[in-house]
Amino acid sequence: MFQTTRRRLAFWYTSVTAILLLIFASGVYFYVRNTLVERVDDTLNHVVEVVQRSLVIEAAAPSTGRVLTSAGVKGQAPLQVNVDDSFRDNAQTLEDDHIDIEWFGPTGQLQWSTLSVPIGLPLQLNAAGETVHLKSDQGNDQVLRQISRRVQINNQILGYLRVSHPWFEVSKPSRQLVIDLSIWSGLIIVATGTIGWLLSGLAMAPVRQSYQQLKQFTADASHELRNPIAVIQTNVQVALADPEPDAVFQHSQLQVVERLTRRLGRLVDNLLFLARQDGGLIPMQWEELDLHKLLSDVVEEQALIAQGQGLKLVYQGADSQPLTITGDRDQLLRLFTNLISNAIQYTPEGSVTVDLDSTHWQGRDAYQVTVCDTGIGISKELQSQVFDRFYRVDKARSRRDGTGSGLGLAIAKAIINNHQGHIQLDSQVGKGTTIRATLPIKTSDV
DSSP states (O other): OOHHHHHHHHHHEEEEEHHHHHHHHHHHHHHHHHHHHHHHHHHHHHHHHHHHHHOOOOOGGGGTTTTTTTTTOTTTTOEEHHHHHHHHHHHHHHHHHEEEEEEEESSSEEEEEESSOOOOOOOEEEEEEEEEEEEEESSSOEEEEEEEEEEEEEEEEEEEEEEEEHHHHHHOOOOHHHHHHHHHHHHHHHHHHHHHHHHHHHHHHHHHHHHHHHHHHHHHHHHHHHHHHHHHHHHHHHHHSSSSSHHHHHHHHHHHHHHHHHHHHHHHHHHHHHHHHHTTTTOOOOOEHHHHHHHHHHHHHHHHHHTTTOEEEEEEEEEEEEOOOEEEEEEEEEEEEEHHHHHHHHHHSSEEEEEEEEEEEETEEEEEEEEEOOOOOOOEHHHGTTSSSSSGGGGGOOOSSSOOOOOOOHHHHHHHHTTTTTEEEEEETTTEEEEEEESSSSOOTT
């Protein structure tokens, strides 16, 4: 599933890039090609202007039969172009520039040309450049770029000038540009596909991790719920199967059912809190609180539980003075309850000490709550996992009563994060565990 999604992401990333690259390459090609065409047209226009300025125009002699037109300017003798003198010095230069000139008389007959073989195209006037295709008997097609212009003085037409330039000056660079753009576009698309595959892998990594966590979370939740549900079902079946119900026996069975349902209620409540926390659905109820009083109330509630298990719960406050903090009362109560009850449950004998003190953390004033027990402890290689959900399934963290769900520290860390604080755990196997919860006096969200 993840590989298919990754391939799709890489494919779409590469496809979009390829389309954009194709549009860009097409734009570059047409821009360069049009620039080359305009350059050729400018060259042809320049040649036309130069040739026009170099034309030798003289009065036509009627007896020579070289009068180019019978119509002249009134009161003036007809004019003509001396073809030999006009084009004598241009042939070599035009040949070096790959430019061919054709001069037509006033009636359209060809009089002079730099072409070895006349192209035989009819004369068509065009002030702008025109591309023409020539087909020879040998099958060798020739493409020319031409400009044709009428030459006249006043109302007398002296002739027509046609200037041609080979099209390979445009087609050859254009073909090379297409090859270069194709090669580079192909390389870029391959590189983009590779990068897209790597980036899609990086993008899918958090999704894969979340999916694995969800699978583990579902499996652990199912495991936690299956056992109490089975016990409840067994006790109810035994109570219903007894033909002569005993009030004392039924009372004990109902006590077991009530205890298990209470345990399930806590588990579901914890799961709901974490689910809402993950979805960002828990609104923070910010208010100013007396942290000393809040912690004193929690210690007082947990003291009876510790006393019932033969433990000593000691609270070392700050001389009963108010310690104001901005936070969510319900979440902080839950935080301290989880930390202290966790310490009590994992301490077979000894004491649990709760300490509240002022500190300075990340440039801000803060309070630090320290919960220290003399319990079973945790090995160093497993300490990085203590804030994972359902960590209790590890045998190294078995509680004495087996009633824990392994969600206490995960919830504690979530609450600490909500208050922009920090939680740290230090532990030694057989010597106990110390948890330090640091809470800034005022968060940046308030």
